[in-house]
Amino acid sequence: xxxxxxxxxxxxxxxxxxxxxxxRIFGTFPPEKLLPEDQPEYVASWIYVFxxxxxxxxxxxxxxxxxxxxxxxxxYHVSSxxxxxxxxxxxxxxxxxxxxxxxxxxKFWMAAWRxxxxxxxxxxxxxxxxxxxxxxxxxxxxxxxxxxxISTQAKDGLNSVGIGAWFNVLDxxxxxxxHVALLPLAVGVIVLWHILLVRKHGVVPPLDAVDxxxxxxxxxxxxxxxxxxxxxxxxxxxxxxxxxxx
Amino acid sequence: xxxxxTPPRGSGHARTGKGAQDLARRPWAGGKRSYxxxxxxxxxxVVVGLVAxxxxxxFSSPDDPSITMKSWATAAxxxxxxxxxxxxxxxxxxxxxxxxxxxxxxxxxxxGPISLQELAGVRIPIxxxxxxxxxxxxxxxxxxxTTAAIGVWTAASADQxxxxxxxxxxxxxxxxxxxxxxxxxxxxxxxPALCAAVLDASTQGAYDGVLQAQGRFYNTDYxxxxxxxxxxxxxxxxARAQHLGGDQWGMTNxxxxxxxxxxxxxxxxxxxxxxxxxxxxxxxLVWALMMVLTLGLILLPFxxxxxxxxxWIPVHRLIWREYYRDHPKGGRE
Amino acid sequence: MLASTFLPLLASGLNQPAHYLTWGPxxxxxxxxxxxxxxxxxxxxxxxxxFPKGRKRP
Numbered sequence: 332x333x334x335x336x337x338x339x340x341x342x343x344x345x346x347x348x349x350x351x352x353x354x355r356i357f358g359t360f361p362p363e364k365l366l367p368e369d370q371p372e373y374v375a376s377w378i379y380v381f382x383x384x385x386x387x388x389x390x391x392x393x394x395x396x397x398x399x400x401x402x403x404x405x406x407y408h409v410s411s412x413x414x415x416x417x418x419x420x421x422x423x424x425x426x427x428x429x430x431x432x433x434x435x436x437x438k439f440w441m442a443a444w445r446x447x448x449x450x451x452x453x454x455x456x457x458x459x460x461x462x463x464x465x466x467x468x469x470x471x472x473x474x475x476x477x478x479x480x481i482s483t484q485a486k487d488g489l490n491s492v493g494i495g496a497w498f499n500v501l502d503x504x505x506x507x508x509x510h511v512a513l514l515p516l517a518v519g520v521i522v523l524w525h526i527l528l529v530r531k532h533g534v535v536p537p538l539d540a541v542d543x544x545x546x547x548x549x550x551x552x553x554x555x556x557x558x559x560x561x562x563x564x565x566x567x568x569x570x571x572x573x574x575x576x577x
Numbered sequence: 578x579x580x581x582x583t584p585p586r587g588s589g590h591a592r593t594g595k596g597a598q599d600l601a602r603r604p605w606a607g608g609k610r611s612y613x614x615x616x617x618x619x620x621x622x623v624v625v626g627l628v629a630x631x632x633x634x635x636f637s638s639p640d641d642p643s644i645t646m647k648s649w650a651t652a653a654x655x656x657x658x659x660x661x662x663x664x665x666x667x668x669x670x671x672x673x674x675x676x677x678x679x680x681x682x683x684x685x686x687x688x689g690p691i692s693l694q695e696l697a698g699v700r701i702p703i704x705x706x707x708x709x710x711x712x713x714x715x716x717x718x719x720x721x722x723t724t725a726a727i728g729v730w731t732a733a734s735a736d737q738x739x740x741x742x743x744x745x746x747x748x749x750x751x752x753x754x755x756x757x758x759x760x761x762x763x764x765x766x767x768x769p770a771l772c773a774a775v776l777d778a779s780t781q782g783a784y785d786g787v788l789q790a791q792g793r794f795y796n797t798d799y800x801x802x803x804x805x806x807x808x809x810x811x812x813x814x815x816a817r818a819q820h821l822g823g824d825q826w827g828m829t830n831x832x833x834x835x836x837x838x839x840x841x842x843x844x845x846x847x848x849x850x851x852x853x854x855x856x857x858x859x860x861x862l863v864w865a866l867m868m869v870l871t872l873g874l875i876l877l878p879f880x881x882x883x884x885x886x887x888x889w890i891p892v893h894r895l896i897w898r899e900y901y902r903d904h905p906k907g908g909r910e
Numbered sequence: 911m912l913a914s915t916f917l918p919l920l921a922s923g924l925n926q927p928a929h930y931l932t933w934g935p936x937x938x939x940x941x942x943x944x945x946x947x948x949x950x951x952x953x954x955x956x957x958x959x960x961f962p963k964g965r966k967r968p
Contacts, residue, residue: 383617415633456871639925830928833926834941
């Protein structure tokens with residue numbers, strides 16, 4: 332359920348699919364949410380930069396990847412410029428995963444799935460998995476010794492669970508198209524969904540946060556049995572009687 | 578609980594924690610700070626761009642050249658000849674692989690009683706003798722000797738073929754240094770001639786093309802040459818020399834001294850230890866295990882205990898220390 | 911081209927056999943170890959380094 336006062340975007344008078352879709356989209360994502368100029372005061376730690384750092388690395392992956400597609404998969408073997416672009420692509424992959432994992436660590440320790448943000452965590456997990464798959468197809472299309480070894484090894488894992496014939500890592504043509512078209516599209520869609528969810532729900536408040544009205548100090552998970560074992564209970568009674576103003 | 582408020586679930590000992598849940602769900606009504614999301618992205622792009630460029634200029638990237646049939650024939654001719662003999666004998670890795678390449682019984686990997694490999698069926702049918710040796714030889718200009726050898730081979734029974742080729746492969750293995758030129762003489766039929774033809778064509782650089790093209794003009798599918806290559810020991814020897822073998826954490830490694838794929842650490846970890854290390858079903862078991870662990874990661878918000886670790890080990894006190902300092906009544910002591 | 915003169919001077923560094931650190935069943939290349947170390951350092955620094963104070967908004 333989205334709490335919003337963006338009445339201008341509510342499609343109360345829509346009379347068409349288009350109108351209703353417009354209302355839903357802009358009701359959920361008013362411009363101020365998509366491109367805000369402020370954020371909650373608690374977003375004040377360097378740990379918060381690793382999401383956007385991951386995105387930045389992804390941008391470089393896409394840009395360098397597009398340059399590599401311009402001259403084909405064998406270009407970087409024979410051109411110094413091509414080799415440099417390939418290096419940028421490879422180091423962007425290393426940075427991409429480094430930043431993504433640090434981002435994941437941060438989000439775990441913040442229990443960032445709270446407050447209806449389970450899908451944000453789940454889409455984030457799928458970003459990770461889709462990225463691993465995309466990176467893997469990249470490694471098998473290098474058209475060098477490494478790709479010969481990786482593909483002939485990986486085929487065993489895939490064949491053992493029956494998907495090797497459909498996802499034939501020895502088929503360069505198929506793997507090229509997977510890496511350049513199919514999987515980047517999948518990654519792009521999941522990443523976009525993940526980012527939109529962050530914009531929709533906002534950055535998760537601190538554990539035990541108070542923004543003015545809440546008198547509760549317990550975990551956000553309604554069926555979490557641990558709640559009663561949490562050792563901060565002594566404060567709870569006294570906080571009930573405090574007048575909280577925002 | 579005060580009389581002035583009617584919090585539906587406000588008291589500290591709320592049974593369900595829905596007060597905090599509401600706070601986390603609703604838009605933040607507390608203090609705000611200035612934020613420039615566009616500037617943040619631009620700065621990230623500049624910083625990441627600079628770092629990636631510096632790393633690329635300093636370290637470049639690896640590009641070890643492919644092994645070709647020609648380079649294999651030149652560097653390890655006995656291995657190539659031996660592999661060709663095994664393909665003819667039906668004793669090579671691919672020949673005994675099972676699905677998707679053939680229907681060799683009782684070799685497919687299982688997870689418990691279920692064999693997904695078997696269920697998938699033979700989707701990329703390969704007859705190693707025909708596909709890796711006989712047909713490629715026929716698709717090249719043949720010497721009279723090779724034509725004759727192919728004739729003798731195709732006229733023989735399957736048992737005779739297997740005996741000739743199996744005995745020849747064994748003889749090479751038993752020869753000093755595995756040197757095919759020192760294999761004991763015996764009754765191998767046309768097999769030595771066929772293998773010599775493969776070696777000869779490979780040395781000249783002709784075999785790469787015919788094995789890969791499979792009679793087509795355009796073929797971007799390298800299944801045949803890669804499988805043939807992987808059936809030998811030369812490819813694996815080169816890989817193991819660079820710690821790329823499965824039991825060397827190879828999945829995480831890269832050629833040269835470059836960083837590899839460290840994010841695959843958990844996937845490859847299982848291959849390093851028993852029971853997986855010595856299991857015939859290692860691949861399928863590791864996949865199954867990783868699927869379960871992956872589900873655990875994805876569904877973490879719903880797993881009691883695991884999702885409470887951030888509360889038990891309060892790293893968040895560091896992250897939000899300024900907030901807790903400014904709002905002591907809101908946080909824990 | 912600048913690249914063809916510049917690159918060979920710098921780029922030979924990592925094109926040599928890797929060194930491995932071993933600890934029980936764990937074998938890790940120096941390069942991967944450095945990557946993981948950098949990640950841990952970045953994480954710890956992100957937690958402890960002070961973040962610039964922002965302008966408060968009403």
